[in-house]
Amino acid sequence: MDKLYGYVGKIARINLTDSTVSVIPTTKYVPEYIGGRSVCNKIFWDEVKPGVKAFDPENKVIYMTGPTTATGIPTGGRTVFTTISPNSLPEQYAWSGIGGSFGAEIKFAGYDGFILEGKAPEPTYLYIEDNDITFLSARNLWGKLVHATQRRLEEIHGNDVKSIVIGPAGENLIRNASVTTSNDNVAAKAGLGAVFGSKNLKAITVRGTGTVVPADSKKVLELRMKMAHPSMLKRPVINETHHGLPGAENLVPGGWKRAQVACSYGCNQHCMCLMLDMKSAFTEEKVNHVEKCVSIFAFAFDQDVPYGGPGGPGGIFQTEQNHFPACKMIAREVDPPDTSDPYFKQEFTPGPGDILDFWKHDFDKGSVINDLCNEYGVDKWDVIIWLLPWLSMGKKEGVFDDIDFGKEIDVESEEFVRYLMDMIVYRKGYYGNLLAEGMARAIRVLGKEKFGDTIYHGRYSRQINKQLDLPISLETAWGHSVHWQGRGFEASIAKPAWVATNLHQMTATRDTQTIQHHHDKFENYLELKDDPCRSPLTAKAVVMGENKAELKDSVTCCDWQSPNLFWTDMEAQMFTAATGIPMTEEELNKAAERSRNLFRAIIIRNYDRTRELEVNAIFPIMQFPDPWGETVTWDEWNDLVDLYYALRGWDKETGWPTRETYENYGLNDVADVLETIGKLP
Ligand code: SF4
Numbered sequence: 001m002d003k004l005y006g007y008v009g010k011i012a013r014i015n016l017t018d019s020t021v022s023v024i025p026t027t028k029y030v031p032e033y034i035g036g037r038s039v040c041n042k043i044f045w046d047e048v049k050p051g052v053k054a055f056d057p058e059n060k061v062i063y064m065t066g067p068t069t070a071t072g073i074p075t076g077g078r079t080v081f082t083t084i085s086p087n088s089l090p091e092q093y094a095w096s097g098i099g100g101s102f103g104a105e106i107k108f109a110g111y112d113g114f115i116l117e118g119k120a121p122e123p124t125y126l127y128i129e130d131n132d133i134t135f136l137s138a139r140n141l142w143g144k145l146v147h148a149t150q151r152r153l154e155e156i157h158g159n160d161v162k163s164i165v166i167g168p169a170g171e172n173l174i175r176n177a178s179v180t181t182s183n184d185n186v187a188a189k190a191g192l193g194a195v196f197g198s199k200n201l202k203a204i205t206v207r208g209t210g211t212v213v214p215a216d217s218k219k220v221l222e223l224r225m226k227m228a229h230p231s232m233l234k235r236p237v238i239n240e241t242h243h244g245l246p247g248a249e250n251l252v253p254g255g256w257k258r259a260q261v262a263c264s265y266g267c268n269q270h271c272m273c274l275m276l277d278m279k280s281a282f283t284e285e286k287v288n289h290v291e292k293c294v295s296i297f298a299f300a301f302d303q304d305v306p307y308g309g310p311g312g313p314g315g316i317f318q319t320e321q322n323h324f325p326a327c328k329m330i331a332r333e334v335d336p337p338d339t340s341d342p343y344f345k346q347e348f349t350p351g352p353g354d355i356l357d358f359w360k361h362d363f364d365k366g367s368v369i370n371d372l373c374n375e376y377g378v379d380k381w382d383v384i385i386w387l388l389p390w391l392s393m394g395k396k397e398g399v400f401d402d403i404d405f406g407k408e409i410d411v412e413s414e415e416f417v418r419y420l421m422d423m424i425v426y427r428k429g430y431y432g433n434l435l436a437e438g439m440a441r442a443i444r445v446l447g448k449e450k451f452g453d454t455i456y457h458g459r460y461s462r463q464i465n466k467q468l469d470l471p472i473s474l475e476t477a478w479g480h481s482v483h484w485q486g487r488g489f490e491a492s493i494a495k496p497a498w499v500a501t502n503l504h505q506m507t508a509t510r511d512t513q514t515i516q517h518h519h520d521k522f523e524n525y526l527e528l529k530d531d532p533c534r535s536p537l538t539a540k541a542v543v544m545g546e547n548k549a550e551l552k553d554s555v556t557c558c559d560w561q562s563p564n565l566f567w568t569d570m571e572a573q574m575f576t577a578a579t580g581i582p583m584t585e586e587e588l589n590k591a592a593e594r595s596r597n598l599f600r601a602i603i604i605r606n607y608d609r610t611r612e613l614e615v616n617a618i619f620p621i622m623q624f625p626d627p628w629g630e631t632v633t634w635d636e637w638n639d640l641v642d643l644y645y646a647l648r649g650w651d652k653e654t655g656w657p658t659r660e661t662y663e664n665y666g667l668n669d670v671a672d673v674l675e676t677i678g679k680l681p
Helices: 036-047 102-108 146-157 189-198 217-226 344-348 363-376 380-396 414-425 429-436 439-446 495-506 522-528 536-555 570-579 585-607 611-623 634-648 659-664 668-676
Strands: 010-015 020-025 061-064 079-085 092-098 113-117 124-129 132-137 162-165 201-207 238-243 250-261 272-278 287-291 301-303 355-359
Touching: 036 061, 036 079, 036 092, 036 113, 036 536, 036 585, 061 189, 079 102, 079 189, 092 189, 092 536, 092 585, 102 162, 102 201, 146 162, 146 201, 146 363, 189 201, 217 570, 250 363, 272 363, 287 363, 301 380, 355 380, 363 380, 363 414, 380 414, 380 439, 414 429, 429 439, 495 536, 495 611, 495 634, 522 536, 536 570, 536 585, 536 634, 570 585, 585 659, 585 668, 611 634, 659 668
Parallel strands: 010 113, 124 201
Antiparallel strands: 010 020, 061 079, 061 113, 079 092, 124 132, 162 201, 238 250, 250 272, 272 287, 301 355
């Protein structure tokens, strides 16, 4: 390439063991690997061989921006980390996205990304000022909560720096620890914070004075006007009387205030909910929270998300007239439905969610739970969707009668939740240590049959007026908790949606649904709804969703706008505007497939992934009924897996891509390696 647009040209290799830095030209990887996650996949394939564990110094943290980052293209501020995830079971290579301004600042400093390797001899943080990367002692930061760390770094380096930090959870190697920006954007999946902790790395602080030049500024402006326009305009502060998802809202005594904010540099969408003047877990002063999906569930958990149409909340199956980017509902900024849509009635006929009865609405307690997770640096999802429901259900079923946590289990009590989180984050006592290993591992030590598989009898379907089985552990594949999988708190989505989501999860190594909410067209729904496991349309939609997720983390863009089923070349337009490299939708899709197959090769080479492993990892959760009493049989599930593998060009028996598939995407060398180790079909 003669002149680089979109990229700034350098990736820093940062060795924490010997405090050295070297530089790799970004063009070693792009544009073949686009940016973001696809470049990370290539680096990991090249550099991290089988046998490395998450907390080994040989594990690497690979961080990449995308070509849109800091160009002003909306949603491009999101960036991605990859590493070996300590939170997955078994430990496997995984990824985590993050918003905020850190990625843009890294590019202003002259780097498209960095590779962290080794382990610092003592608590350390990195200070990056333009080209200079220095290793500084973090002895005085170690032990500090997330926001105190952010504040201290701003006192030291000036309040225009951008930092990512870990809290005590990361330091203490809590397997679901997160990494956090100053505005509470987190890389919470994969346990990345614990990998930082294992490397004695408390924070990375950056100031950049450079610029990032997009190739086509006019097109960038056009994209700013068009993406999700006009619904995501800036909103004033609003006084609310209720809180919760539309249809399952709860009264907040005294009311509360919210505003809409954009989470990431350069994004103009203001789709995050900013909750103002909330109760803190640590100080008398009020705090603000940026609310995303999971936050809401800390406040009340006595019924499932109500069923709002065939795709359920978020409009998984959409029409052109009623098209919603994923999860917009949670920002309470959904456009009013277009009632002239011929499918309006089918899409929007409301139905009741299941009664779950885990805990009642408590606004202050919900805020405290959020604050605890934010300040300790823990993945909220694991706490709110898995740990607390498990304790609630298990207590009601008598599972914990012989367990002494040192305090009576009571998830309704703010005091108990504070006690529990403190015990886990600081690894206090036997149970603190055990739960610090994450739910999947803890349950296996305690005994899965009793502590995972015991049935909770309190779930009641109001669709069919029947009590339904639900295990007390909401575990799905790879040591992660259910997420749009038709069971547990998000049970009220219909079978065509949850079989697709389970297929997404099956081929992953972590919870996929934070970047890969399932999307499909309503006309497809009408065709596949009666037998979703036998429809090629299901497999096709899953492949589309996976490829788009690869692009979202590579171009980069955001799950809240992509994929747009009715503007399918949006990501290609973003890429071309940023880089000036002409890219059609088909070419970009091929790049996504290349990245996806490389990810597949990594998990086959490093972790022995096979069809047998992944089918068995996901199947158990689908044997529990959804709100309509629906499950899938072994044969149904395997028929869908056949359809999906065939579409991917993967061998049906092993689940391994064929040589022809690798070579289609220019991965001939990858096929050679896999052939040598006997992992080509
Ligand atoms: S669309 Fe929303 S969630 Fe996505 S980057 Fe923009 S503000 Fe953040």
